[in-house]
Amino acid sequence: MKEALIKSCLILLLFFGSGCAASRPDVRTRAASATHYSMAALYESRGEIDKAISEYEVALAYDRTAPEIHAALLAVYYGQRKYDKAVVYGESALEYGDSSLKTLTLLGEAYVRVNKPKKGAKAFEKATKKDSTDASLWRSLAKIHDMLDQKSLAEKEFKMAVELEPHSPLTLGDLGGFYGRVGRFEQAEEQYRKALAIDSTYFDGYIGLGVVKEHLDDYGGAAEMYEKALRLDPLNGALKSRLGNMKLRLEDYDGAERLLEEVVSMNPLDLRSHRNLGLVYYHREKYDRSIEQFLMALGLDPRDAFSHFYVSRAYLEKGILLRALSEIDIVLSLDAEFPGAQTYKAYLLTEKGDYRGAQKVLKDHVRRRRDDKIAYELLGLIYGGMGEDGKAERAYLRALDIDSTDGNIWHSLGLLYDRAEKYESAITSFRNAVKYNPEDASAYNYIGYIYADQGRNLGEAVLLIEKALELEPENGYFRDSLGWAYYRLGKLDDAAAELEKAAQNVQEMVIYEHLGDVYKDMGRFEDARKQYERALELDIENKELKEKLKSLPGAQLDLRKGDLRWSMKCFIGQPTPY
Numbered sequence: 021m022k023e024a025l026i027k028s029c030l031i032l033l034l035f036f037g038s039g040c041a042a043s044r045p046d047v048r049t050r051a052a053s054a055t056h057y058s059m060a061a062l063y064e065s066r067g068e069i070d071k072a073i074s075e076y077e078v079a080l081a082y083d084r085t086a087p088e089i090h091a092a093l094l095a096v097y098y099g100q101r102k103y104d105k106a107v108v109y110g111e112s113a114l115e116y117g118d119s120s121l122k123t124l125t126l127l128g129e130a131y132v133r134v135n136k137p138k139k140g141a142k143a144f145e146k147a148t149k150k151d152s153t154d155a156s157l158w159r160s161l162a163k164i165h166d167m168l169d170q171k172s173l174a175e176k177e178f179k180m181a182v183e184l185e186p187h188s189p190l191t192l193g194d195l196g197g198f199y200g201r202v203g204r205f206e207q208a209e210e211q212y213r214k215a216l217a218i219d220s221t222y223f224d225g226y227i228g229l230g231v232v233k234e235h236l237d238d239y240g241g242a243a244e245m246y247e248k249a250l251r252l253d254p255l256n257g258a259l260k261s262r263l264g265n266m267k268l269r270l271e272d273y274d275g276a277e278r279l280l281e282e283v284v285s286m287n288p289l290d291l292r293s294h295r296n297l298g299l300v301y302y303h304r305e306k307y308d309r310s311i312e313q314f315l316m317a318l319g320l321d322p323r324d325a326f327s328h329f330y331v332s333r334a335y336l337e338k339g340i341l342l343r344a345l346s347e348i349d350i351v352l353s354l355d356a357e358f359p360g361a362q363t364y365k366a367y368l369l370t371e372k373g374d375y376r377g378a379q380k381v382l383k384d385h386v387r388r389r390r391d392d393k394i395a396y397e398l399l400g401l402i403y404g405g406m407g408e409d410g411k412a413e414r415a416y417l418r419a420l421d422i423d424s425t426d427g428n429i430w431h432s433l434g435l436l437y438d439r440a441e442k443y444e445s446a447i448t449s450f451r452n453a454v455k456y457n458p459e460d461a462s463a464y465n466y467i468g469y470i471y472a473d474q475g476r477n478l479g480e481a482v483l484l485i486e487k488a489l490e491l492e493p494e495n496g497y498f499r500d501s502l503g504w505a506y507y508r509l510g511k512l513d514d515a516a517a518e519l520e521k522a523a524q525n526v527q528e529m530v531i532y533e534h535l536g537d538v539y540k541d542m543g544r545f546e547d548a549r550k551q552y553e554r555a556l557e558l559d560i561e562n563k564e565l566k567e568k569l570k571s572l573p574g575a576q577l578d579l580r581k582g583d584l585r586w587s588m589k590c591f592i593g594q595p596t597p598y
Contacts, residue, residue: 045083053082057089064096072096087118098126103133121147121154128160137164155184159194171202189215189222196228205232223252230262239269257286261293268296268303276300284313291320295327307334325354329361336368344368363395370402378402393422397429404436412436427457434466443470461491465498472505481505496525504534512542523551529558533565545572 045053060075073096080089090113097106110127128143144161151157162177178195185191196211209232216225230245243266250259261283267276280297283290298313311334314327321327332347348365351358362385369378382399386392396419403412416433420426434449447470453463468484471477485502492498503518519535522528536551552569556562 045085049082050086053079053086053089055079056082057086057092060092064092069096069100085116087113087116090116091118091120091123094123094126094130098130101133103130106130107134107136119146119150121150121157124150125157125160128164132164132167137167140164141168153184155181155188155191158184159191162194162198166198166201174198187218189219189225192218193222193224193228196225196232200228200232200235203235205235208232221252223249226252227259230266234266239266242266243270243272257283257290260286261290261296264293264300265296268300271303273300273304277304284316288316289320291317291324294320295324295330298327298330302330302334302337305337307338310334323354325351325358325361328354329358329364332364332368336371341368341372345372357389360394362389363392363398366395366398366402370405375402375406391422393419393426393429396422397426397432400429400432400436404432404439409436409440425456427453427455427460427463430456431460431463434463438466438470443474446470459491461488461495461498464488464491465495465501468505469501472501472508475508478505478509482509494525496522496531497528499525500528500531500534503538507534507538507541512538516542527558529555529562529565532558533568536568540568540572548572 056075056079060072060079063069063072063075073093076089076093076096080086080093083089090109093109094106094113097103097109107127107130110123110130113123114127124143124147128140128147131137131140131143141161141164144157144164147157148154148161158177158181162174162181165171165177166174175198178198181191182188182195192211192215196208196215199205199208199211209229212225212229212232215222216229219225226245226249230242230249233239233242233245243263246259246263246266250256250263253259260279264276264279264283267273267279277297277300280293280300283293284297287293294313294317298310298317301307301310301313311331314331314334317324317327318331328347328351332344332351335341335344335347345365345368348361348368351361352365355361362381366378366381366385369375369381379399379402382395382402386395386399389395396415400412400415400419403409403415413433413436416429416436419429420433423429430449430453434446434453437443437446437449447467450463450467453460457463464484465488468481468488471481471484482502482505485498485505488498489495489502499518499522503515503522506512506515506518515538516535519531519538522531523535532551532555536548536555539545539548539551549569549572552565552572556565556569559565
């Protein structure tokens with residue numbers, strides 16, 4: 021009898037890994053528990069999980085203190101994603117003596133799943149003490165400390181994993197991901213490239229590198245990485261969406277359209293891809309199709325202010341101003357601080373001719389947002405357009421208080437001063453415009469033209485206007501400025517050549533007048549007369565032009581000959597319709 025009891029205990033030891041403690045059930049009860057435990061394991065191996073759970077629970081009813089049963093239920097419930105129950109059985113497994121690596125790691129993961137990361141970290145810390153050579157344990161612990169914002173600890177643990185597995189793409193990728201999350205993008209890129217050098221098919225390596233490139237605003241580099249990843253997983257819709265977004269940022273609208281059309285076909289519920297495809301169509305001036313995509317996005321989320329905003333912009337491009345205003349009002353009802361919405365509404369009101377309404381919108385807006393330089397710039401434009409130059413100047417200067425490096429605002433201020441004949445202030449403003457925006461061809465031209473018109477700094481004037489023409493070689497107004505500078509320098513042949521080119525490109529009164537002045541000084545009076553006539557056709561009440569025509573030698577002779585085409589315009593003026 022004694023030998024049979026010992027044999028039964030040995031069998032139970034095999035099942036439960038523990039001795040015949042006095043606190044445990046008798047042999048017969050434990051044997052019954054072992055039988056149900058075995059049946060549960062069999063059902064689990066067959067994938068009959070519900071039956072397995074039922075048998076484990078019966079086994080546990082016979083022997084509540086058997087840690088292996090608790091551990092088995094931990095594993096089953098974790099596999100079923102029932103993490104709350106997994107935690108309960110994991111804790112009881114530890115309580116009854118099962119502190120195996122498997123139990124500690126599963127319990128640690130379950131803690132994280134139920135939003136108890138601190139307990140998860142403690143479980144993995146115990147696991148790493150049991151086996152400090154397992155890189156996966158260090159990676160898991162590092163991820164939890166990263167989640168807990170314990171970055172220093174996380175970095176040490178990620179590095180420990182790399183020391184243990186220096187040739188593991190996954191481990192290197194995890195360290196790269198950590199560096200990316202803390203903004204150390206060069207180190208992140210280094211780790212991802214090491215991982216890809218080991219395994220060129222490491223999908224997450226390309227994704228990680230792409231994300232790093234995005235953070236560095238290298239959208240071309242990001243697109244290249246996503247394209248490589250897509251070759252590994254050609255049906256990945258999320259990746260196609262991401263690549264389509266990069267193509268959109270790169271203004272590769274053909275590529276973006278192709279990818280995003282595939283994505284919305286694969287997943288019609290992808291709101292972001294509908295929005296991005298709407299943007300592609302908008303930029304390609306396919307406004308009806310753009311509206312269609314944004315309306316699909318709104319079908320998925322009627323409160324999506326972004327989509328309403330671009331529906332408004334598409335309607336504006338189609339010339340449907342009232343619909344555009346209606347949509348922007350919806351945007352502001354959803355989000356009064358939607359970026360750019362207030363200034364855009366003010367712009368729409370100016371298009372409608374409601375300048376006072378636009379002023380009110382902007383003034384109300386800047387009371388709340390005193391740092392919105394664009395609102396002040398638009399206020400300046402509106403005031404200037406209404407002839408309120410003092411208010412316009414103050415608005416521009418307020419915008420420049422916010423951002424003194426904005427070349428566009430300096431340009432607008434320069435235009436205001438030029439119109440007010442405050443030429444020194446205009447020159448200063450235009451010089452600042454090109455300082456902060458060296459591609460501002462018009463600003464170079466304005467400075468050069470002011471100098472030319474005033475007959476000073478003519479050498480610099482020529483250089484400035486030539487710079488403008490380097491940037492915009494076909495601009496007839498710039499040709500006119502250069503011709504006028506040559507005229508002031510007395511280079512009449514050069515002046516005539518430039519002004520003739522300008523007159524071919526642009527029908528503008530002042531260009532014809534300038535060319536007439538040059539021809540007159542060259543003694544080409546008939547050619548001068550023709551240019552003054554052309555100028556007068558565009559500005560029939562211009563007294564100065566009329567005087568220039570009268571001053572040409574042979575003007576009275578033309579009258580006596582009966583050539584009344586220009587003289588009628590000079591002396592009668594514009595016909596009055598009956």
